[in-house]
Every structure is written in C-alpha cells, then in structure tokens.
Amino acid sequence: MTRTAAPIGPILFLDHVEDEQAHLAALFILPKGSQPPVLTTTSGAVSGHPLAEYDATTVFRARFTVTFGQTTYHWNGQDYTLNLDLENDQRLAYVACNGEETGDLDREGSERNVMWARLCAEHRDRPFALLLHGGDQVYADEVTDGHPLTDHWPRDIQTEPENLDDLNRHLRERLLQRYAALYASPDFAWLAARVPSVMQWDDHDICDGWGSLPPRATQSAVGRTIFSAAREAFLIFQAAATDGDLPARFADPQGRHLGWAVEMPGYRIVAPDLRSERSRTQIMGPLGWDFMQSQPSQSSTDRYFLMSSVPLLGPRLSLLETLMMTFPRMQKYEDDLRDQWQSHAHRDEWQRVLRLMIGISRAGQNVVVLSGEIHLATRAVMPLEGNALLHQLVASGIAHRPPPRLWARFLGALATLGDAPIAGKPIRIDRIPGQAGRYVAERNYLTLDRQGDKWSANWQLEESGRSPDLML
Template sequence: MFRGLAERSVRLAALVVRDDDSRPPALTAGGRSHPALRLATVAGHGVWRYDFALPLGTVSDYGLAGRTHRVDTRYEGDLHVGFVSCNGEENGDLDRDADERNAMWQRLRAQHATRPLHVLLHGGDQVYADEATDGHRLSDGWPDELPETAAPADLDDLRLHLRERFLHRYAITYAAPGFAELAAEVPSLMMWDDHDICDGWGSLGDVERTAIGQTLFRTAREAFLLYQHAATDDDVPDLFLDPEGLSLGFRRDLPGLTILAPDLRSERTRARIMGPNGWDRFDAALADLQERVFLVSSVPLLGPRLSLVERLMQLTRRMERYEDDLRDQWQSRAHRAEWARMLRRLIDVEARGHRVTAISGEIHLATRATLDTGRPEPLHQLVASGISHRAPPRLYAMTLGTLARFGEAPIPEHPIRIAPLPGQRHNYTAERNYLTLARKRGTWSARWDLEDSGTTGWLSI
C-alpha cells in the first residue's frame, strides 16, 4: 500500500495474512529488518502489517519469506498509473475458473513486466461480498427478509460469521494469479464501493439502520481498513481526510500529481451521496493541489440523464428492483443538487489552473466523457469497469448510448458529452477492461485495454 512521500523516500505498508496466528518473519528493505505488527486475529488467522520505506527515484527491492519484490519509485519524471475496478461478481465469484476470472489481471501483469506501473488505483468493488451474509440465520434473507428482533449474543455471532466470510473472500481474491504478483510490486491505493459492503449499500433505505444492517456495515468497514489499507481505526487520522473516520476519503500526492478519492459510501443515504464530514474534508483537501488532479469517483461522475429512466420506472412495479441501482448514481434526480455541487468544485479547481481528470468504475463497461469547464480543454472522465466482472449484454451498452444522445447539463453553461473510446464506434464498450494513464515529458494521456478488441490508442487528457 502506498502511504506517501518523505524527504527522499517512499513510505509503504505490506499486508500479510497467516493461516494461523504465528508471527511472520521480518521484512527486509534498505538494509534494515522490519518486524511485523499484528493488526487483528480473524477466525484464527493473523493479519499483520509491515511499515517500511524505499528510496525515491530508483528501482529498489524488498524481501520477505525468501522472495524478493522490485518496486519502481521513479515518480518525478515519466509516470505510469494503472486503474482497475469491479474485481468479482455478485454470485458464485469464488467458484469461477481461475484462468477465465483473472485473464485481465494476467494481461495487466504482463504489461507491468515490460512497462512498470508506479501506482495502481483500485476504484471500487475490490471484492464482491454480497454472499457474505449467506449462512447465518440473522442475515440469510438480507436485505428483504430479516427477523424482527436480534439478541445481542446473536449479533455478536453474526459479526464473527461476517468477519470470517470477509476474510475468506479477500484472501482468495488477493491470492489470484496476476493480482498477487502486481500487489506485491506496485503500491496500491483503494477506495471502496457498494459490493465491498453489499449490493446497493447506502441506497437500500431503512434496512441499513437495523441492528443487522449496522453489524454488516461495521464488519465491512473493518475489512476495508484491514485488507484495503492495512489499517485499523487507530490509523484513521493518519491515512484519511476525516480523523473521526465517519468518511474514509483520502488524498495522496506524487510530484506533479494529486490523487483524491472521496468516500461515496460511508455517509450515503437515499437522499445524499456524501455527508457533512465527507464534504467538509473534501473541500479542505482542494487546497494546495498539484498541477494534475486525479479524482477517483467510485461511481461515474459524468453520465447520461438517468432521471428519464427513473420516471419510466414509476409506471410499473416490475421495475422497482432497479430503483436502488439508479439511486446509486450521481445522475439520479435525488442527487442532482449534490452532483452540481461536486461539478462546481471541480470547475473552480480548473479555474485555479489545475487540470482535473475524473476516473471511475462501477458500471461494468468502458466509456469516457467530457465536461465543458469554460476553459480551452475540457475536464475528462475515464471509466474502466470490469477487470474480472464479465461484461453485460451489448444491448445494455447500446441502451446507455441511446440515453447519452439526450445530453446532460446539471449546470446549464457546462454541458456533459459522452464519447466513444479511441477506435470504438459506440459510446459504451461491453468488454472487460482496465485503464493505464501515462505522463510522458509532462504530457498526460490514457488508454484502455479491452478483452476482445485489444489496446486502444492513446487519448490526450
């Protein structure tokens, strides 16, 4: 995990999960030995962290358990950043054929071997935990059929059940071929989305406020801290923008680049995307930015006019089950004012001379969009979604493309336009994919790797 930059070094953390609770061997880096710090014990498994640093501006290595891993920390010149999202599926994900499931991870690993990545951004749904609630009498019917009451002892038992299930999903997902090798060599930054908790969290309504719902959220949050940030609550003030931990947005800086990831889940309700803590800390984080800003919005920031679909859904109860999916989006009519608020913040950042690029996942498609900021160059949004989640039907992509033709402008003088990827005919591409962003001689560009169509051309951003 990427922690940040010191004077002439890069601060990192490495996460290890043991089959038992025994202490793992020390990690070696920079001629020093670094002992492991116990973070938690989950179902008899020890969760440990190493804190260490590598010199900035070179290719260094660290060693653990007889293996050596190389890390490229040459951040000050040309830079190569990867972005992935949606690493799984809602049902039966752990039973899939490993070669099929992880084909795009293997491709990204091969790319890294020839052109090393410096940082890997994970934009949401790092695991699909939807089945974690199965197998316990309190949560088996989540979210539709729950018992009316739950005794404290039963809730404690549910927490133990969920902790074990979350560990199981993270351990198998992280050990997958391609992912495991990249995770050991490329410093990661991760922001969660709904499936890291459960499908649609934050848009489900009253069920989230039940004792069972809160037990699920607290356990998923602990797992997010442990497995996506190698952290516990004690580390929150040092790693996240909100020292209270009500919102888990973060900011990291590299030379010439700010990576800013607001938390769109912890304070979400059906009426809002970010809460008071999230907004206050996000606004404060917009000061003293680097020249380029990557805004990691786990849900796409620029998209088609979903209010039209929401109105149609009111005509038939058969469509009600899709309402939560639409309520999840910035473009939902329930969030229109908040969406405009976020866009205005980014337009203001651009007016101060910074260049913002929004990067998103979530929709299991690849696409891009632009926002007219009133400056010569638009604000770009890049969507790469589905590193292992199989692509939806092409009809779904064509339907979204049709909606995109209506245009969208929550701020009338700043229209949004959806556009095809380089070399593609349609606005949305229904293939598994990941994104790479490159800075070469000070100029940024991006390209997608598509499972069937191959690598796109470079898009200047």
C-alpha cells in the same frame, strides 16, 4: 471456520508520500500461530506485527519507507522490485469491479483473472508505479448467507435480533474468506507484491446497493452490524490499517469518513468516501463535503485526479429512473439508479461537485475523473473555463463480466439526448479511441502514462485489445 492453507502476501499499500519518500505497508495473511519472515530494505529489517485475529488466521502488517526511484525489498528468500521514480515519467493503472455478485469464488481462475494476467504482462514490459482500485474490490453480497439473521437480507429484517456478536463473527470470517481467495490468486498476488495499491470502496465492498437501500434496512441493528464488519474488513484488507491507526493520507484520523488524498510530484489523487455517509437522499455528508471543499486550497500541483467510484459524468439516467418507477415490475432496479450521481435524489449534490471541479480548474489544475462501477468502458467530457475540459475515464470491470451489448447500445442512445446539470456546460459521452460505440461491453482496465508534463490514457479491452492513446 476459515483456514488459510498457505501464507498470502506481501500485498503492498501506499500509506502516504512525503519528502521524496514513499511510506508503504505490506499485508500478510497467515495461519494462526505463524509469524511472517522479516522484510528487509536498504534501510534495515522490518518485522510484521499482528493487525487482526480470526478463528484460524492472523493478519500481519509491516510498514516501511523507500526513497523515490527504482528500489528492491527482500522477503522470504525473494527480491521484489518497485518502480517508484515518482518525480519523472511513470505509469499508473486503474481497475474496478474485481468480482461478481454470485458464485464469484467458484469461477475458474484463468477465466476470471484473464485481465489481471494482462496487467501483469504489462508491468513486466513497462512497470507501473501505482495501482488505483476504484471500488468493488471484493463482492461481499454472499457473506450474509448461512446465518439466520441475514439469510434473507435485506428482504427480511429482524427488528429485535438476538446474538449480533455471533453475526459479526460470521461476517468477519466470511469476509476474510473472500479477501484471502482474491489475494491468493497468482496474477493478483504477483502484481500486488510489486506495485503499491490505493483503494476506494463502493457498495459491493459492503453489500449490493449499500446506502441506496431503504433506511429500515441500513439503519437496523443487523444493517449496522453488516456495515461495521465490512468497514473493518476494508480498513484491514484495503488499507492495512485499523481504527485509530489510519495512514496519513486519510483525511479523518478518527475514520468517521474514509476519504483520502495523496500529493504526488506534479499531481494529486483524491478519493472521497461515497459510502460511509450515504443515504437514499445524500451521497456525502458534512464530513465528506468538508474534505472535498478543502482540496483546491491544499494542492500546488497541475494535475488533479478525482476517483469517483460511481461515474460523475453520465447520460440522463434520471429519465430511466422515472420510467422504471412507472412500472412496478421494474422498481426492483430503483436502488441501482438511486446509486448514481444523476439520480433525481442527488441532483443538487451532483451540481455541487461539478461546480467544485470547475473551481479547481480555475485554480489552474487539469481535472480528470476516474470511475468504475458500471461494468463497461467509456469516457465523457464537460467544458470547464476557457478551453479546458473535465475528462472522465471509466474502466470497469477487471473481473466482472460485461452486461449484454444491447445494454451498451441503449446507454449510447440515451447519451445522445445530452444533459447539462450546470448551465452552459453540457456533458458529452465520447467514444474511446478506436471504438464505434460510446460504451464498450468488454472487461477492461485503464492505464495512465506521464511523459514529461504530458499525460495520456488508454484502455486494455478483453476482445478489442489496447485502445489508441487519448491525450489528456
């Protein structure tokens, strides 16, 4: 049984933006039988309503609206200031990979969350308007432990499982435990109460390699139960929503895919769903592609931020994929490489999305891709039309410890080979300002700063500190 010893929240989410107003949702995780105090703004009081029930816990949500600018809301005897002057100069933060595959809940808090503490300090000095989460907000790999149907998932898959309802209950409670632990950590909780979040999911929010695992695993009754429980948890804990009640930024009200877009004054943030329709042979299905192809005609802004949880621009990983398949002992890493846009299996889709970015640039928008997933910091560029560049900024992970520096150097060497999936538009892996190597093996996060009509970015690196500004 999962128990929540003390109230958790408010955790703020941006539902959508319309008519110079930000529509927000506040999430609360409380012991069953409790009721959250009312939330008050200049427009009045808002009560929390039950969103989901667990064995010993109830999750509540309170939706409210604030006008652009610096404003304050009040909850449980405390004032919380929001910096939502979205029409003028502002700062955004981008984070990814908030955890690790094994033993994450047992890590010592100050070590695990050192980069969250830095992000809090930055907010106190120069406030952020929004917090963008680029995938793997939670590492759900261990939630399958402790149940006979999933103890050895995905190696051992029961073809005629019994009592899937019991498995679903087990998974729901374990997912609650992980989200509650993360959202109760002091630095995250302090920031999330003052900066609204928008989140895009990736494989670890479901299980390691979801969609790149063999179909016999993902399409089995157990696999679909795992996906269903993780999807419900994503909606509740990463969007303060449930089926049939999605925020307006989500493209499909029925939730058949979970892509979303937010039109802000002067820029647009687009986050396709790279998991719901994923298989070993596709990254997005018809619904996801329809959503992506609708974006250029919908936007009237001059800056387009694409959140791609898996990096869109990268080195020639298909060479490494071929090498690994040659050696049986290395084939256990195939799923990790199959997960990438650069995989042999996804090259047509990779070219398709790159052509889409070229088309968006032709429409007069500056395109920037924000990515995580690889537990390293890096950046890349690809030429567009005229003198324009497609910039990709990779920040990962905020809590996941980095791989060995040798791996970063190997990827940097692989990047020297180059790749040009679109003829005449070679991809180049560039160095972060101030760094000697193309990949930086340090925990990190990214900040984006708009001054007037100019945008810049920099990385906060655990050991190297803040990078010099990169003009976009």
